[in-house]
Amino acid sequence: MVELNRGIPLLFQQFKALFKKNIILSWRNKRSTFLQLFSSLFFIFLIFVIDKALTRRFASTTSYNNVRDPEALVFPPIPRCEDKFFIKKPCFDFAWSGNGTDKFVSIVNRIMLNNPGRQIPSNKVKSFRTADEVDAWLFSDPMRCPGALHFVERNATVISYGIQTNSTSVSRRGQTEDPTFKFQIPLQIAAEREIARSLIGDQNFSWVVGFKEFAHPAVDTFSVVGMVGPTFFLAIAMFAFVFQIGSLVTEKELKLRQAMSIMGLYETSFWLSWLTWEGLLTLLSSLFTVLFGMMFQFNFFLNNSFAVLFFLFFLFQVNMIGYAFLISTFISKASSATSVGFSIFIIGFLTQLVTTFGFPYNEGTSIILRTIWSLFPPNLLATALNQLGSATATDEDDGISWSRIAKCPDSELDCVITIADVYIWLVGTFLVWFILAIYFDNIMPNSNGVRKSLFYFLKPGYWTGKGGDKVEEGGICSFVSSIPPLEDAIPDDEDVREEANIVKQQTMEGFIDPNVSVQIRGLAKTYPGTTNIGCCKCKKTASYHAVKGLWINFPKDQLFCLLVPNGAGKTTAINCLTGITLVTAGDALIYGYSVRSSV
Template sequence: MFSLDYRVLGFGTPDEVDAWLFENPMRCPGALHFQDINATQLTYGIQTNSTPVARRGTYEDPTFKFQIPLQVAAEREMARLIIGDPNFSWTVGFKEFAHPATETFSTIAQAGPTFFLAIAMFGFVFQISALVTEKELKLRQAMSIMGLYESSYWLSWLTWEAFLTLLSALFTVLFGMMFQFDFFLNNNFGILFLLFFLFQLNMLSFAFMISTFVTKAASATTVGFAIFIIGFLTQLVTTFGFPYSTSYQKYYRTIWSLFPPNVFAQALNILGKATATPEDKGISWNQRGTCQSFETDCVITVDDIYKWLISTFFVWFILAIYFDNIIPNVNGVRKSVFYFLMPSYWTGKGGGKMQEGGLCSFFGSNRSADDATPTDEDVLTEQNLVKGQAASNEVDPGIAVQVRGLRKTYPGSFSMGCCKCRTTKPFHSVKGLWVNLEKDQLFCLLGPNGAGKTTTISCLTGITPITGGDALIYGHSVRSTAGMSNIRRMIGVCPQFDILWDALTAKEHMELFASIKGLPPSTIKLVAEQSLAQVKLSQAANVRAGSYSGGMKRRLSVAIALIGDPKLVFLDEPTTGMDPITRRHVWDIIEEAKKGRAIVLTTHSMEEADILSDRIAIMAKGKLRCIGTSIRLKSKFGTGYIANVNFTGNGHTQSPNINSNTEAPVNPNIESVKWFFKERLDVDPKEESRTFLTFVIPHQKEPLLTRFFGELQDREREFGISDIQLGLTTLEEVFLNIAKQAELESSTAEGTLVTLNLSSGASIQIPKGARFVGIPGTETDEHPRGVMVEVYWDQDDNGSLCISGHSDETPVPANVELGRPPSLSRRASRGRGGPVGYIIDPNQVPTTR
């Protein structure tokens, strides 16, 4: 027996050997048992330790490590004994008998799916991110408004990405062959290329479908990598045989195969085993539809996997289009779940025009509580005209847009906070708008922020779904999908905020939207150049829009709105951010563009509205407050006429001995003119200097003006007058008066108060928009009804009303009625900022101050 300490031990019987081995485990690798020893026969047995021993990180095989060497050594010594030659020796070698290859492990089959999935996932994450970015930045919305078909949008994405996918699949196979991988060299090139192409194409349509559920680009990247991790885990499961074996039911394989990485992993598993050993020749093109000889449990072939990838591609692509239509976007627009069953969706006809006296949602729609009869006679006349035409289903041929009771309500919300629930009431953005917009005219829609202007435009262009009512644009209803599709082909839109691609140049923008508008390809380049020249962007035509200034971006947006000769153009604050010279130039462009089309303009510039508009409508708090020409609004809602009287020189001669620091003497001519206006018209100057006077004359004095100014003109030399100018009050004053009245009504109804700081240092609470306010606690024997002030309002940077000052305190006339807002009748008369002031009706104040 041979021990590990290189000693040879001798024992009398095999039992003694076994006893020693039990007492000394793992100390002896083997023993020889000699039975018959004579000159002609030697009989022996070999006993070895079959326990594998780890040495230097590998396990030693007892057969080859000790048993065979021991046998060779024993027989060599016996041969030397028999022949009597102590130097006798021979060489014994070991060779494995020929048998079929036993190596079945394939590195490509086991590890390949992970790396090849990673190749596809780079494009997958980018595709989701790019699609969602276009949606988040409203770039797709801008193209849709200008008439882009949904089919064109998706096909353009599919065409470009499919081309990139084809290149990716081609280079993947070529690089695999270049690096001499048997997987790529032995398997048929067409099989490999088609597999990689179909898989990446499948992931493309899967990305389209996933993008419809994601609204933020940052979330899209996270979702993309999450799907990559899921695909990695499911591929590991697939590599170990689930569910592609006869051990699993077919419906398991059906569900499992819907996820593209799973069938892709199985295909790699089959192709990898086909090239696992040097003797394997791979799979040829003709063998793709048959089970291979090495597959003992074949349930799916490479050809079956191709069919799965092709069919699921169409499944994901169709679902992407379907979900894109039925899932509400950020503006809440969506189609019916069964929209594809409607004939109008496929034909583009039906449901788009008013038929058989149908008034869409005019009759039978839910009426808002705020949809009350207007108080302004012009608004009421317009409303009755539109209602009459709607009832008879007749629209004047000269009408481009007819708005029929348009309403938009944003629903309230419910949220749960810490220990309490919070709810918000529905917000009525547009409350029953009835108006006609004529062809060849510019209709200006004015109003403070939150009045409903942009919401109205959004409803008319299909950005926001309307809650009630309807609108016809050249006979097509905005409520129907087919109607809106027809409308968008004939409109141009300059949105309130620029929607541009930072990476595209101005010329590329124009060519893109010219293509969307359907211009002939041969004229697109020329039209783009002419449009950019019109807005003075020719020199910056090849500069990326991301580097433009705010004014340049607005000019580009105006050019985009006018391209393609649209019949109706919406310009939402188009000149914001422009310098005066450029703004005047754009005004000329807009004025020229009125020919042959209708234009809807919103702006915060009263000068712009006054110059460009044929008709003006002012909205406030979702309602149409007034409508008419600029002159009509000024004469009706302005405080009256403005008279400017200029005097010759300074109107006096200064004595040489008067010190320059001495206050200049009063001009007697100015005092005479002030007395003349006070005596004849009972008005005081609004502005006064040593060279001019400005008076505001109420409309009530209009019958006296002809005689008054005739007499004043006759006495020009006597009064030292050089010039007399008479005009209506500005449109800005009309706007502020309308906005103040709307704010007053709203504040009165809701109980909204703002603080007015008086000159005396005290403060009172007044409803927003109140003009004349009585001050509580100022009643005295001299002024038994107290005193009042006129509050001056202006617009802040956000377009909201704010207090700009107030007049001096004057006694409250005896015939003036004092009152508080009804919503405050049950409240305490004192608020946080002081007592609540009295509201005075401006019509009761005899003199405009």
């Protein structure tokens, strides 16, 4: 005789069996499990590629770097006009005015001859008598020359000059061209060098001039992980999200969950087994995410605290698991899991995009709006990644340590939520999703249309285990009409009438035959008419009798076959006997236990 467990031992026994079931299920879906664990490698690699592309684009500017000791620009050559990003050919390296003076002609010739790295051919220089002629040529034939020199002799010892260039920076294929450093400064150094040598009369006079930009902090900051990371890390979490919804809905759709409940499954063991297994996978996935980020040498992962990053990704993915629990209670088809997951991802992408630009986590937004916005987990992830990215935007930034999670980064002047606040929100909303998932799982009709009442948790029997699992029929938004009276039906078959009379007589006398395993006493099932209220329409269904008063004995140690035409109520009768479907009238005893009170 096997002793059955009860209470905590039974709960633990069920938990172990369900946990093993989840392991087997994940093993059978190896691809999904692999993506859940290692998809972060692919997405972090994409972030790495984007980071390299942006680094390449901004390589020609120092606006995104802290410049402490700028490198001097010494002996810069006058570049070829073809090196300019946007130029028409044939072009000229430079133009000049003042060709009516021999001294200026000599200075220009020396500029062409002494250009560092290469001599400038005479056909690449265009001369004019006056500055007005240069202006007229530039206006009539634009984009032929990057710059011009204008010489004026004040007296025998003073020569002044002017430089004419377009100082507007331009970009092409991710590269930025700064005319000041590329064209203006080389012309300025060359003109001053040759003017000085001309006035001194020494053509070998050493003229060394270096130009530096001002030392400055990063004028603009940009963290690729903080900007594009929210979308990619949401995508990582969506694999577990979709798989979790699909698994839960599949068990509900195939009535596996219902079968386990009939066999005495505790709700606690069911939800804890899923939460424990998914929590373990999430822990590994979060760990791999941080390690992969460190492997690609992102400042975001290297400078921010390992614990801060790990708990952020772990709590976010656990929160999404609770969100999946909640969403699964409203879905009846496992095939819808992917569509629902994709919809959540699109919504998350759009709201994260808004959050990245500071809304609504700033001082100008109401607390109510911030609270509503924070109920959607991807928004919390976006604002946390934005803060962590701002704290590691440059190589010199220290990032956020565990001791500073309750403080805003110095670069975030309009900060109203800290990393610690994000942690609290993620834990709190997870508990809300988890509790709501259990609640809606009980009050939403299952595959047989059976559910618990809206306030089932207020009944003492629910907490004591005595009568708290009573169920009812119909949806939340439906009204059940009165059940029509059941007419007495007299069987046509003589043997059936005789069997029914025997059972009726035993029922009246209260006699329980020890040789009978199942005794059905006038079992009847009537589905009442309902009015289902939808968003835009009402749907009414008529009542009908599925089983009309069944009286029969099933002897022990015998195989009993129920042979009746299709639609006669075979499945409904079995469902009533197993407790799947509520009994409308009559009763049935299984080894003396009533299906109304014991199943």
